[in-house]
Amino acid sequence: MASKSTFPKLTPWDETRETLHAYARVLGAIRAAFTPELPRDEHGSLRLYTSGLTTTPIPHPLNTSRNFSLSLDLRNHYVLFSTSEGDVHQWRISEGLSATKLGEQIIAKLAEMDVHGKINQRKFASDRPNNYAFDEAERYFGILSQVGRLFENLSEALPGEKSPVLVWPKLFDLSFALLGTSPDSQILFGFSPAGAGIDGAYFFVSPAPFQQDLLQQTLPTGARWHTSGWQGALLPYAEVADKADTAKRIQDFLQGAYQLQKSIL
CATH class of the missing domain: 3.90.1150 (Aspartate Aminotransferase, domain 1)
Structure with a gap:
């Protein structure tokens, strides 16, 4: 049996790519709003982790002993909102939420934690429904x-x-x-x-x-x-x-x- 290539061909995947790109912009805008400014605008970037892309932990602006993180879990196909207290909220990527709607729902979750800030929602504003293939x-x-x-x-x-x-x-x-x-x-x-x-x-x-x-x-x-x-x-x-x-x-x-x-x- 032939082994599976670690660098397979990328078949046409425009809609899935656009969905992931749109959601990455949501995560990046939120990270940029609550992370101290870093050289070369790195405070608005994401990191690779074992299951996808993540903001890494972001300190609570009112209590730095607490934090939260946002991740695109591409193995289980969720957007994850996690807190240092162990709370987790997830959105299934295949639900097709627009970037605007996803951003609004994450901002509402942040408000429940008493996290408020000036998030540049123009970076991800889009009402287009998103399609996604696992x-x-x-x-x-x-x-x-x-x-x-x-x-x-x-x-x-x-x-x-x-x-x-x-x-x-x-x-x-x-x-x-x-x-x-x-x-x-x-x-x-x-x-x-x-x-x-x-x-x-x-x-x-x-x-x-x-x-x-x-x-x-x-x-x-x-x-x-x-x-x-x-x-x-x-x-x-x-x-x-x-x-x-x-x-x-x-x-x-x-x-x-x-x-x-x-x-x-």
């Missing part, structure tokens, strides 16, 4: 978990200061930054499930500042330079999915693009 979400999360491990390993291997590996609700990408010696220089390593003008999921390595002579450099097999909207190296996930050596191909791309770009740091 298998599509599980496939995506399986891939994301593997990518997260690759990024953590790469981050440990690279020299210099790095940001954490984070999920960004705004664009729904997983990424970390290798920081340069000046405040404006960095190399961003990431994985996005979709992008404007890009067909399907992709890996990227994006330097700031971008040097135009990079366009003359040859990237690893399957990769190309991207200059529309953002600038850097791009590797479509479809180029490496479901291969015997997928992890190595991804690592070769990340390392190869880094070697070409590291002079900007």
